[in-house]
Amino acid sequence: MVALSSIPLDLATLVQAATDPEHGGLVTFIGSTRRESDRRPVRTLVYEAYEELALRELQAIAEEAAARFGARLAVAHRTGRVPVGEPSVAVAASAPGRPEAFAACRYAIDELKARAPIWKQTEFADGQTTWLDGCQDREHGHWAEEGAPGEGQGPLPRASVRGGRPA
Amino acid sequence: MPEVLVTVHLFASLREAAGTGRIRLRLPEATPVGAVWGHLPEPVRTRSDPPDGMRYALNHEWTLPGAPLRDGDEVALVLPVSGG
Numbered sequence: 001m002v003a004l005s006s007i008p009l010d011l012a013t014l015v016q017a018a019t020d021p022e023h024g025g026l027v028t029f030i031g032s033t034r035r036e037s038d039r040r041p042v043r044t045l046v047y048e049a050y051e052e053l054a055l056r057e058l059q060a061i062a063e064e065a066a067a068r069f070g071a072r073l074a075v076a077h078r079t080g081r082v083p084v085g086e087p088s089v090a091v092a093a094s095a096p097g098r099p100e101a102f103a104a105c106r107y108a109i110d111e112l113k114a115r116a117p118i119w120k121q122t123e124f125a126d127g128q129t130t131w132l133d134g135c136q137d138r139e140h141g142h143w144a145e146e147g148a149p150g151e152g153q154g155p156l157p158r159a160s161v162r163g164g165r166p167a
Numbered sequence: 168m169p170e171v172l173v174t175v176h177l178f179a180s181l182r183e184a185a186g187t188g189r190i191r192l193r194l195p196e197a198t199p200v201g202a203v204w205g206h207l208p209e210p211v212r213t214r215s216d217p218p219d220g221m222r223y224a225l226n227h228e229w230t231l232p233g234a235p236l237r238d239g240d241e242v243a244l245v246l247p248v249s250g251g
Contacts, residue, residue: 031251047250050178050243052227054250077250089251109251117224117243118250119179133179134218134247 002058003076004049009090010076017074018092025101026094029109030087041125045082050117061111071095071104077118169196173236175203176224176243177211185211200225200242201232220247 001017011030018026033045054077062073074092082088089112093105112118122130170193182188185208192206204217223230224243236242 048179048182049250050176050224050245053224053229053243053245056227113248113251115248116250117178117222117245117248119246120249120251121179131180131183132249133181134220135180135213 001074001076002055002062004051004054004079005076006078006080009078009087011087011090014074014076014090014092018072018094020072020094023072023094023096023101025096025098026092027098027101027105028093029089029091029105031089031109032087033082033084035084037122037124042084043123043125044084045088046121046123046129047077047079047082047088048119048121049077049079051079053117057116058112061108061115064111065093065104065107068107069093069095069100069104071100073104073108075108075112077112077116079118170194171196171198171236171238171240173203173238173240173242175207176241178243179246180213181207181211181244181246184213194236196237197235199232200230200234200236203236203242203244217244218246221245 011028015026015028033042035042058075058077062075065071065073071093077089078087089109091105091108093101093108095101095104119131119133122132172191172193175190175192177185177188177190190208192203194206200223204212222245223232224245225234226241
């Protein structure tokens with residue numbers, strides 16, 4: 001099961017969709033909106049998906065994980081506004097044993113973040129909004145160049161910044 | 168040279184810059200997908216070249232920049248992603 005949802009993710013349904021009586025282990029990953037981004041307070045995140053292709057890509061990732069690890073996957077991602085603290089993405093993966101379940105879950109979330117055509121806009125507490133999509137706004141390019149917080153997860157896409165209070 | 172009419176799907180900051188998620192473009196026949204950027208209206212093109220890591224989809228499937236456009240095609244400009 002793969003899904004895009006504009007309402008809060010139903011984690012029980014996700015776990016149920018990944019459950020298999022032949023599988024002894026089930027691992028879930030839940031990604032949530034952080035309170036801070038680039039050391040600035042965040043009000044909310046807004047997710048936008050290229051829905052037709054995002055669903056296909058999530059399905060492809062789930063099938064790859066199933067083939068590699070003998071796992072059963074369920075993947076769901078929010079669209080629209082996701083307030084701080086709410087889950088934005090969830091993966092459930094079951095497999096005959098624990099190592100394959102962990103590996104399948106890890107594979108799916110890593111591939112989703114790298115491949116799925118979904119974008120995140122950060123809305124900061126001061127009202128400024130920033131798309132993380134590799135573009136840069138001409139007016140605010142300086143701030144965007146200084147951005148890219150890293151967070152120990154490798155390079156983030158360049159930010160494009162619009163609106164908000166002038167720097 | 169004959170022309171084709173294609174629909175270009177835009178997302179995230181490109182969609183905001185365009186004020187719409189899809190625009191129609193009349194292009195020379197067999198224009199490669201990767202050349203669509205150069206035909207976008209000026210306010211949408213935030214720079215002369217597409218951003219690093221741009222990918223393309225044709226009729227909702229991944230494609231390569233060299234794929235030629237045909238009449239009625241739906242092309243999507245897929246900026247570097249940031250889901251999760």
